[in-house]
Amino acid sequence: MAIYLIRFTTWGSWSLLFSFFAVWLSREAPFSPADISLLAATIALANRAGGLVFVPWIGRWRLRRVLILTQLAIILAAAGLQWLYNHGDYLLEAWLPLAALFGVAHSLASLAQLTYLAAGGAGQNQVRAFSMENVALNLSAGITPFLSALVLDELAPWYLVVPVVYCLATLALTGFISDLAPAHAGAKPGGTTSATSAKALGMFLLLNALSFFAFSQFYNVFPFFARQQLSAQSIGLWFALSSGMIVLLQLPLTRLLAARPRRWLVIAANGVMGVGVLGLLQAVQSVPAAFLAVLCLTLAEMVFGPLYQVMVLGLMPGRPAFAMGLLTLIWASAEAMATGVGLYLVAEGQATLAFGLAACACLGAVSIGLVFGRLHGRGPLSQALRAPH
Numbered sequence: 066m067a068i069y070l071i072r073f074t075t076w077g078s079w080s081l082l083f084s085f086f087a088v089w090l091s092r093e094a095p096f097s098p099a100d101i102s103l104l105a106a107t108i109a110l111a112n113r114a115g116g117l118v119f120v121p122w123i124g125r126w127r128l129r130r131v132l133i134l135t136q137l138a139i140i141l142a143a144a145g146l147q148w149l150y151n152h153g154d155y156l157l158e159a160w161l162p163l164a165a166l167f168g169v170a171h172s173l174a175s176l177a178q179l180t181y182l183a184a185g186g187a188g189q190n191q192v193r194a195f196s197m198e199n200v201a202l203n204l205s206a207g208i209t210p211f212l213s214a215l216v217l218d219e220l221a222p223w224y225l226v227v228p229v230v231y232c233l234a235t236l237a238l239t240g241f242i243s244d245l246a247p248a249h250a251g252a253k254p255g256g257t258t259s260a261t262s263a264k265a266l267g268m269f270l271l272l273n274a275l276s277f278f279a280f281s282q283f284y285n286v287f288p289f290f291a292r293q294q295l296s297a298q299s300i301g302l303w304f305a306l307s308s309g310m311i312v313l314l315q316l317p318l319t320r321l322l323a324a325r326p327r328r329w330l331v332i333a334a335n336g337v338m339g340v341g342v343l344g345l346l347q348a349v350q351s352v353p354a355a356f357l358a359v360l361c362l363t364l365a366e367m368v369f370g371p372l373y374q375v376m377v378l379g380l381m382p383g384r385p386a387f388a389m390g391l392l393t394l395i396w397a398s399a400e401a402m403a404t405g406v407g408l409y410l411v412a413e414g415q416a417t418l419a420f421g422l423a424a425c426a427c428l429g430a431v432s433i434g435l436v437f438g439r440l441h442g443r444g445p446l447s448q449a450l451r452a453p454h
Contacts, residue, residue, distance in 0.1 A: 067241040069201040076202045078231035079171045080209040085217045087289050089224050098412035106405035111168025113397020116176035120390040129239045131177040136232040138170035147226040183385035195371040196319040207308020214297035270395045275430040277399040279423040282342050283362050286407035294349040307363040331434035338365035339427030342420050
């Protein structure tokens with residue numbers, strides 16, 4: 066249970082700063098829209114991909130040691146950003162490295178935890194372990210954005226350093242985890258990979274990229290889009306509603322869909338998500354539209370989140386650290402692109418284009434599910450999609 070509590074606190078320290086980071090920058094710092102997009106994309110990319118550099122060492126380091134080092138790095142980065150703000154130093158070259166450090170430290174902490182779960186460190190089957198992880202993450206994601214909104218409105222001058230509270234909680238919890246290195250966690254990619262396997266893996270990673278490009282509009286772009294019509298607290302409440310749904314429904318939904326073919330889950334999740342991202346355009350004007358958008362996006366996340374994690378482990382057996390790191394890199398690239406492009410388009414008054422591109426990404430993911438799910442050959446991706454969840 067301690068690993069899931071740590072998942073809660075480590076995501077909390079990330080979400081507390083990132084949820085309204087772009088909004089805070091637009092209010093408190095004299096950066097241009099292009100600079101704000103660059104800072105937001107940098108911290109998002111570092112968070113998703115930074116830990117990939119450390120994949121060869123993940124299995125050699127104890128989880129407790131990784132967590133302690135990463136939390137200290139996060140504290141250092143947050144303190145550095147706060148110092149720059151307090152002294153009125155807005156040199157982009159000074160902010161970018163600290164933003165990257167904040168993201169990389171979170172990335173390494175997350176990768177270590179996911180590898181631990183993938184290798185069986187939690188003592189549960191993979192689908193249930195990742196479903197529990199999604200519950201812990203979204204419980205944090207539901208609470209923290211609302212807290213972030215309160216800090217933004219009430220304690221804006223200290224917004225950058227408040228995540229340290231979660232870091233201290235994580236440091237306290239490290240004493241309660243089993244400090245065992247996950248089996249095979251440090252395994253390096255080896256052997257030969259057939260052209261078919263490489264093609265299947267590439268198509269699977271494209272599927273992930275399309276899904277996460279679309280989903281990133283919700284948490285990363287929507288707050289910036291809605292900042293003039295909705296208060297930060299209102300946006301935080303919509304995030305809280307989404308996370309509350311996941312906390313209540315993730316495990317029952319996982320059990321309900323256990324025997325369903327994965328191809329239909331991929332198709333349904335991305336189709337529903339396409340409706341959700343288009344609904345975000347009307348969410349600032351209509352409560353029913355906002356509820357529909359949040360419901361669609363939440364249902365999609367509950368399905369494709371754990372599903373993609375389990376599928377990549379099946380496509381790359383025996384290499385959980387590399388598999389989770391590679392998957393995280395794809396998520397990072399898609400999220401960074403979605404964040405940078407989305408924030409820029411919204412700032413330029415092209416929100417319809419931003420969310421329209423996300424809907425097209427969902428359509429592309431549905432197409433992959435339809436094409437590869439119908440193939441009856443022995444291709445790895447076709448087999449993975451035709452297997453039960």
